[in-house]
Amino acid sequence: MRIIPLRGAGVAWFKCPACRLKCRPTAVGPDGQCPRCGEARMLKLSFGGRPTASDGGRS
Secondary structure (H helix, E strand, O other), rough: OOOOOOOOOOOEEEEEOOOOOEEOOOOOOOOOOOOOOOOOOOOOEEEOOOOOOOOOOOO
C-alpha cells in the first residue's frame, strides 16, 4: 500500500530499527508495530520544524 506523504516542515516519520523501513504514522498499525516486519519498537523521526527566533533573522 502506498501512503501519500504530507507536506510541510516538521512532519513526523517512523523508522523501524529492524528492517529500516521509514513510514508515516498512518502506516503504522494500531498496536504500533512495523507494517513490514512486525517490530514492536518504532523510532520517531522529525525533519525540520518551526524556525526559532535566531533562524528567522537570516538573509
